[in-house]
Amino acid sequence: MGGQDPPEPDGGDPLTGAAPVSDLELDATERLIDSCLEAAARSNPAIAALERGPEGSRRWYVRVAGDEKEVWTIWFTLGQRTLHYETYLVPAPEENEARFYEHLLRRNRRLTGLKLEIGPEDAVFLSGATGASQVSAAVLDGVLGSMYAATELIFRPAMRIGYASKFRG
Numbered sequence: 363m364g365g366q367d368p369p370e371p372d373g374g375d376p377l378t379g380a381a382p383v384s385d386l387e388l389d390a391t392e393r394l395i396d397s398c399l400e401a402a403a404r405s406n407p408a409i410a411a412l413e414r415g416p417e418g419s420r421r422w423y424v425r426v427a428g429d430e431k432e433v434w435t436i437w438f439t440l441g442q443r444t445l446h447y448e449t450y451l452v453p454a455p456e457e458n459e460a461r462f463y464e465h466l467l468r469r470n471r472r473l474t475g476l477k478l479e480i481g482p483e484d485a486v487f488l489s490g491a492t493g494a495s496q497v498s499a500a501v502l503d504g505v506l507g508s509m510y511a512a513t514e515l516i517f518r519p520a521m522r523i524g525y526a527s528k529f530r531g
Contacts, residue, residue: 380443380493391497392420392440398502399424399438408510415439426510431517436509444491447505451517454484455524462524469516475504476512486520488512 383391396414399422403412408426410433415421420440427433431451439446455462466486470478476490488509492501521529 381495382442383494388420388440388442388494391445391494394497394499395422395438395440395445395502398499401499402503402506406506409506424506426513428510428514428517430514434513436506440494440497442494444494445497446489446491447509448487448489449509449513450481451478451486451488451513452520452524454480454486456528457526458523462520465520465523466516469512473512474508476508478516488516 399412403409403424408428409424410427411423411425413423413425415423422438424436424438425433426436426449434449434451436447436449466478475492476488479487479489481487490505490508492505
């Protein structure tokens with residue numbers, strides 16, 4: 363009714379299929395994420411800093427030092443069903459809008475586990491999500507690597523198109 367899908371019999375999210383996890387599982391996943399991101403920050407020179415969100419928020423901020431985009435942040439947010447991750451990629455274009463969005467749509471098609479989307483102020487974000495019950499050290503490592511690779515691949519060409527008269531990089 364009211365345009366909403368009926369709830370799944372197992373309580374799963376009708377869009378992602380992710381089932382809610384218990385509070386105990388959520389606490390364990392939070393500790394796992396803490397441990398994995400702390401280990402990655404110690405061993406990966408591309409990770410410039412790691413911070414936690416406010417107490418009880420289940421949010422992490424991973425500051426990354428890249429080559430094409432010098433510094434950027436991945437926001438991880440753990441919810442009852444999913445671990446969501448995103449980064450601000452580029453601002454809305456000032457010129458060549460059609461070419462800019464065509465470039466992003468073509469790149470979007472080749473992304474695996476990530477998507478490009480328009481967010482606040484028409485900025486472009488790179489994001490993804492995985493089921494909260496699927497979080498592991500390997501998944502987190504894959505997310506960090508995929509976010510890094512996609513940002514490095516997409517940032518500079520998008521800026522050259524959307525800011526052609528200003529961006530000289």
